[in-house]
Amino acid sequence: MPSKAAASQHVHDEDPAAAHRQLVNRLRRIEGQVRGIARMLEQDEYCIDTLTQISAASGALQGVALALLEDHMRHCLAEAVRIGGVVEEAKIKEASDAIARLVRS
């Protein structure tokens, strides 16, 4: 268990393994949502209800992406900045491109 001082510095980061497992669980639920949407279509449920479920799954997927991106900035990107130079520049460009794909998807 981290000391109180360390915990206050890294509030979002106390147990990265637990945060990671939580993201995997969120994806498992989204997988179930998408399976449910396929079933709704097969059973000819009302299109608007199916669309509502697609919007929900899409929002949930975006939530996972945002959490993963925050995690990426906190670890990989921060490490690249500490290395500096071309490594820093490359990782910032790479993160920007990933954000652009996310915003436009």
Add this chain to the structure above:
Amino acid sequence: MPSKAAASQHVHDEDPAAAHRQLVNRLRRIEGQVRGIARMLEQDEYCIDTLTQISAASGALQGVALALLEDHMRHCLAEAVRIGGVVEEAKIKEASDAIARLVRS
């Protein structure tokens, strides 16, 4: 098989059952993509690669929603407009709300 005249009036609509099956298949593929993303996370693959897959799944989900919405306008909404009055008004409001959820998800 529809007559030539009917077919020329409903070009996108010749075989609604086939279009429907195709949407179910696209959702099955998205379900597989989401399962693959969970696996990428579990195996600690590089976050940016995982994010790219999430953007792809999210775009695919949106594609299904847009196809479903077009189908909805072609059938349910058009029927409501032919009925007119409060039915028409209610269905247009409902479709607008679904579009808003989609745009904002």
Add this chain to the structure above:
Amino acid sequence: MPSKAAASQHVHDEDPAAAHRQLVNRLRRIEGQVRGIARMLEQDEYCIDTLTQISAASGALQGVALALLEDHMRHCLAEAVRIGGVVEEAKIKEASDAIARLVRS
């Protein structure tokens, strides 16, 4: 002035001219927001504050698009459905394409 019966059937539609003027006013405000964002950039204000204003302007622009689209479905699209045939089909395709551009912008 419409009769009470007509008004109850078209609740969102009592004064299309007023609704129209309101949309123009919303766009004038967004124009002012965008001008304000350019000024924030010129005066080197903090990037995150500028980004917040861009998200607000972008959300407002989307709100206008959604209102305009609802209006389009209520009038042009409904009229095309009443005409039917290739006119109906063309207008539904056109509306779908506009929705896709909106969802992906």
Add this chain to the structure above:
Amino acid sequence: MPSKAAASQHVHDEDPAAAHRQLVNRLRRIEGQVRGIARMLEQDEYCIDTLTQISAASGALQGVALALLEDHMRHCLAEAVRIGGVVEEAKIKEASDAIARLVRS
């Protein structure tokens, strides 16, 4: 003019003032686009054409946001990471929140 070594380290960054002016110019063009959209509405131009222009302005606004965000990561965020501790953590959280607003707007 920067030395070759400095230039190779900051390839995207040789003239930040020019990049900044370019962003201001892009916003001025978007301001003009929004003014044009208001005029299209006032002159009752065809809704679908107006919607196309809104999608274009919205995409352009998003492009400015993405460029600004990349710039923010390259300067403010990188500096915060070099400072480390609570400053780093706070700036990463702040950037994440800005990205979330952008993705959801």
